[in-house]
Amino acid sequence: MTFSELKSFLDEKADFYNAPEFIDNDPVQIPHRFSLKQDIEIAGFLTATISWGNRKAIINDAEKMLDFMEQTPYDFIRNVSLKELQTLENRSIHRTFNGEDFKEFILNLKRIYNENESLEHLFLVEENEGNFYHALERFRQNFIGNVQHRSHKHVSSTYKNSSAKRLMMFLRWMVRKDRKGVDFGIWKDIDPKNLSVPLDVHTGNISRKLNLIQRKQNDWKTVEELDTVLRKFNAVDPAKYDFALFGLGVSKDF
Template identity: 30%
Template sequence: MELKTILEALYQNRSQAHLANDPLSFCHRYRDPRDQEVAGLVASSFAYGNVKIIKKNLAVIFDVMGTSPRRFVERFDPRQGSRDFAGFKHRFNDARDLCALLLAARIMIEEAGSIEKWLLRFYTPADEDLTGPLSGFSEAVKSLDLSPVFGPGGVPADSYFPFFFPSPASGSACKRLCMYLRWMVRPADGIDLGIWQGISPAQLVIPVDAHIQRICRFLGFTSRRQADWRMACEITRALRQLDPADPVKYDFAICHLGISEGCDGKDHLKCAACPIGDICAAGPV
């Protein structure tokens, strides 16, 4: 069976159980695209580490944000935010970093009307992918006036706020930003939301986490070992051969072979039952 046929079957078998085990599920709490856009920025920013801990900490944030993340951000007061989120911690990001993220979202919305329109300042439709737009976006966010959170000295050295906005220019795989863009840009299909219309899905770059890094090596989509921007682009180019208009279509399904189905490339009993086992280099021999 050819590769695309197998991956199409994997795509069709995505489930709501997979979605419930994904940070993207927090965006699906809301119907208004303006709320989903803000929820997506927050959820993707903290989407690193153990998925159970991610979901637990995101639940804390969204419980405070209430029924409308967009309205919460529009009215966000960093002083009140420091009280609302006192004691918050997600690995090395703390309440101060969270408040800076929410303030950055507020500024973007005030300046452009939406996060999408603010990002589009750096976007060129003719680009093959989003290397340039993401680099410009990240650097511009880190240059915003966040003194209401950090004080007049700028972002202090001990803050991990810049971790939210890595750049392809530095070689980072930018996994969480690429994931956010996939959620927003890909056509609505019950998983991704398709609420941003200004960017072409053909320009998306796959979010490379540990699962994508491992499984896409097994599938022959990359020969690289380091999860960096070059690997992300190499995998995306391979996927573009299967679907030029929507190259990251299979990302969620492949990723959840690891997140939800427990693939580690070592358990051949699992490999034998895996839907991609016949084409995967880690599959049973």
């Protein structure tokens, strides 16, 4: 395909998959149950954190976290006590993300929301930065704090060349805004032009089949390689192509 043909193909597929029906079988359905900004952020962040593996299992396990938080994430996190969290220590949540990890995440979120109205300003991209490479590391350091804990492995580090797929997916949910109804677009101080496609097995494989990328690893260097092409297609909203690449990969239409 020529550049123009490939752009048209991906634009068409992005339009097709970026629809309300996408929500029904995707983890994004979890934050869509809420209207309060902080509830959406917390439910989205925790759901994105466990978003690897089978999508049905991810949704079911996100339900476990919501049930523990009494279906009121923000109110629960603001008011929960250490004693209430003790029951989490021997629980299973999602694969290697266990109750001890969930407890630490809750405590970190409690600390952050005691100091901030929203998570948004922890992810800000500075003026001389064109992507989230540095912003994600700043968020990571702020979130995990100074105490070593096993849960830290669940917050990806771009400085270790991670694609940070789950964090990028969370950012897409919070930052992208269109009229399709999938992404929320509730964060106004972050420009969607800086977003990257969350790179996973599906998006990586389809991107290679379409010759969008050449690198074989799904790491941050590959994220930037994919950025170079997708931002030529759409410099204002490059992350919209996540719908095309992920949709094609999951549906096996290509």
